[in-house]
Structure formats: C-alpha cells, structure tokens
Amino acid sequence: MAESILKVEHISLAFGGVKALTDVSFSVERGSVFSIIGPNGAGKTSMLNCISGRYRPNSGNIIFNKQDVTKLRPNDRADLGMGRTFQNLALFGHMTVLDNIMVGRHHLLKNNWITGPLYWASKAQKEELAHRRYVEEVIDFLEISHIRKAVAGTLSYGLRKRVELARAMALKPDLILLDEPMAGMNLEEKEDMARYILDLNEEFGITVVMIEHDMGVVMDISHEVMVLDFGKKLISGLPDEVMADPHVKRAYLGIEDEDTDALQEAG
C-alpha cells in the first residue's frame, strides 16, 4: 500500500439551503487512478471544485501532499502540483495551442514583466526555450504536434479536450483532476483518451482523480471508484466491489424493475 497523496476529510459544502456535499471523506493513493461516479447533481464536480480550490468547503479539510490546502487559492495549489481540466472546455480561445500549454508552465517560469521583455539580455530566452522543450514532450505524448500553431478556439471538440489535458500536464502536477475527460466523444476518441490517461499515470507517474460517466472506461482503468449520491458518499472500493453493491445499482446504474422492488422491500 502506497501512501496517500490526497486526503479529503469530512467535507461539507452548502449553497444556501442546498447541500451539495455532506460529510464526504476519502483518500487517494499516490500513483493510482481514482474515479468518482454518480448521477447528475450528485456533487461530483463540486467535490472536484473543492479539491482544486474553486469552492471553499463549509467544513472539513483537504490534505494534499501532507499539507493542508483547504484555505489556499487555486493558483497556490497549482504551485504545489495540482492540475485539472474542466467539464466544459476552458481553453484560452484566442491563443495558439502552444501558448495555451506554455501557460501551464507559468508557475515554473521565473521571468517577469521586466526580465521577460529584456529577452536576450536576461535569461528569459534561455528559460522560455528550455520550457518549450518540455512542452514539446507533452505535445508529442498527446499526439497534437500537427496543431501546435493552430488557434485553440478553432479546434474540434475532441482535440480541445486533448489540448486541455496537455495544458494540465504541462504544470508537471503530482495529481491531476479530470472532469469528464471523455464526455461527448466517439468510441475511438474515448479509447485514445483512456490510453493517454493510463500512460500519463504509468509513464509520468501522475495520480489521476477523474469524474466519468462511461462505466466501461471507469471499470477498465480505475484502481478505485467512489460513488456519490445526493452529496453523500455511498461507497468506495475496487471497481468490481462497487458495481456489485445494491445501493449503487439502485442509485446510479439502474437495474431491472423486479430487483428494484425487491430492494425497496428489503429496505
């Protein structure tokens, strides 16, 4: 058993009277692929937003790399090595793909508004080019080299998703949060994406926390699955264990009517 990279302890989040999350706790092992599933409105994205710092939970703690990050701003979490992608595309539409990914290197670059413009006189040029080299590695890995000079807003949906993944990878994160990386993709694109997720997990050693609705993918690539329903954690464990759980079947997967009746009778 490896150590845990992310520990979520008793997170509760409410928007006025709406309880988005109630007392959710879990921990993610370093180097694993951790999936969060659940019906629409279960609080999956809220959970991810709490981890990445978009929302601040009403109570509870988030421990990342043995450090309490509950009160940190999103940009500070990026410095600590947390990257994420969004459910709805969130690329910088007017920038080229290359620049988009270079923004991911922001927290690792040192030049500023004075040393940057002194390009040749300061070390900015050397620094930019060194980081460009790493960015090209990511571009090679995700097979987007043919579009590196294209403007991000002009790309197709599948490619934009991939560029977004590239941008998050350029952060050189220890932990990457993926919000529905395969939504709206066809089978081939899904297979590609699943392969990238596995590779970035195994080759780059990045821990993955993802939300995904495609059960086939979740079953195949996750090490651990957690089910949320109405803001509460139903169960977490190995994919097969979770799938076998009757509550999960009722809440999310859907089963035959007779079985549901039987379950409801059983209470």
Added chain:
Amino acid sequence: MSSLTMRPCGDFRTSYKQDNTIFETKTIRYAAILSIIALCFAPLLVDSYFITLLIQISYLGIAALGLNILVGYTGQISLGHGAFFGFGAFASAWLNTSFSIPVFLCIPLAGFLTMGVGMMFGAPAARIKGLYLAIATLASQFIIEDFFARAEWFSGGSAGSMAEPLNLFGFVFDTDQSFYYVALFSLVFMFIWGCNLMRSRDGRAFVAVRDHYLSAEIMGVKLNKYRLLSFGVSSFYAGIGGALYAHYLGYVSAEGFTIFMSVQFLAMIIIGGLGSIKGTLMGVIFMVFLPEALEGGVGLMKMTDWGNIPMVVDGLAYIKEMAIGLVIIGFLIFEPEGLAHRWTQIKNYWKFYPFAY
C-alpha cells in the same frame, strides 16, 4: 491554421529559437530593419512638418501600445489613459525641475511614477469588470485632471510647467530633427519591449486572464496580481509617452489631457486592432494622418468651383471631429478586428493570388 499556411515554401525551422522569433519570416524581419534604417534618413528627405508628425506618432504610439496591452491583451478597459499620459508628462517635468534629475533619467522615472498611479486607480479591477470598470477608470480621468489643476507644486496649476529639452552628454535635443531620433529610438525600444513581453511569461498570463480567468487561476496565474500589473504596464507606457511629449514640446499644460484624449487612444487601438502590436502602430499612424488627409482633401476642394464655399473651407475643424467619429463607427461595423486583421487578409489574398478561392 492560417499561421501555418502563411509561411513560404522552404522556410524550415530546425530549432525552437527559430520558431519563437518576433517576426514570422526572415523577409519580414529584414523589411522591418530596413524600414527603420530608412526612417533614420527621414530628416534629410522630408520637410520638418512631416517630422513633427512622425514624432507625434512615436509618443502617441508608445502610449497607445500601453492601452492595447490593457484593453486588447488583458481584456480590461480604461477611460483614463489620457490622464495617465498627462501625468507622465508632468511627472517628468516635475522631476527634472524640482530635483534636477537629468532628463534621460526622468523619462523612465516618470514611467514608473505613472505606473504607481495607474495601479492605484486600477485597483478596482480586482473586483469589477466591464462597464463598471470603465466607469471606475472614468473617475481616475477626472480626479487626475483635477489634480493637475490644483497641485501647483506638481503641475504649475493653470499656468502649466516648463520642461527642459533632453540633454545627453552635452548634446541637446531641442530641434525637431534631433528629437526625432530620440522618439524613433523610444518607439522601437518600447515596441520590442511589448513584443517580448507578449511572448514571455507575463504576457501569456495577461491573455490567459482575458480569455478564461477561471482556468487561468487553476493554471497558477494570480488573477489580482495580473489584473493590477496590466494597469501598471499600461500606465508605464502612457507615462513614457507623456514624458517624451513633455520634453519635445518644452511646455506642458493641463488642458490637453482630457477625456477626449482617452477616447482618442481607444479609437487608435480599435482602428488598429485590439490585441495586436503592429495593429497599434497602424491605428496610430491612421489617426495621425487622418486630419492631414482631410486637410489635403479640403485643400483640393477649394480649388474647384463647387467646393470653394464657406461650409467646407471654414468647417474644417468640425469635419475633422466628425471624421474621427465616422471612422470609428465604420471600423466597428466593417472591420471590428482592425487594420491588423485587414492586413493579414490582404496578405493571404496575395499569397494565393489567382487561386484565392
């Protein structure tokens, strides 16, 4: 992928350095260098009135580039750029006369002073956006204008203040011809500064904040820092432009730095192209030459029988003002992305000339 197709055959890049240049191709770079060299000979070739126009383009261009960094690249708005320009002018004159700092140091110092003032007035940007920010910066325009009128220790009040000409190692730049070189050098320097800024860390952060601030923050960009810094850099440019203006004219008075000037700066960058460095320069050239072209047009009309009427001959001042408004409206309707975009389209057209479709 227009940027790919715009590259000529045989232009292969074998290093990241080659792929990261300011100018797209060698031809463009050589053309730019040659035109700068050609501009160095301008005082020998054209009359001094034309030189004053070129100097005007230089100091207005520097300030307009600052506004474009703020509006075009960072997606914020400022209606107080004219006041910042004026602050730079007064600050440089004040530093020079009150502390007898040499002028060539006063100009950058005035830039930094204006930067501080700009960041102070840009502080609301941390909280508000769009129209509300426009109104907040409008306040800075009026507050600074009022400051010019009241702070006699700083601006000389309604009397204005005198600014010494630039003096470098005993050589005094007090004629149009000599100051032209100072203006040209400053313009080239500040534009290269802008180009390099936009291809390094902070420039990308500005654009990221504009395009999608939520994901910019997730990527590690400190939102408030960059919103403020954008105001700072923008005012820095305005301050440098203003300081050049002061030491060129030798006299600064508060009357020029009104809201009209701020709007004129906005017009320049809208006409030139928001978020484009070469567009900024095109917009400034356009706005400086527009009144000249109108004057020439009226001059031609005077020569004809039907044009030599008081409405045309005496109405020149009104025609100039109306034309600026007309041009802005025209650009917003027909070419909202400005001259820079039009330029790219013309280049694309000629590249594929007989087979454009």
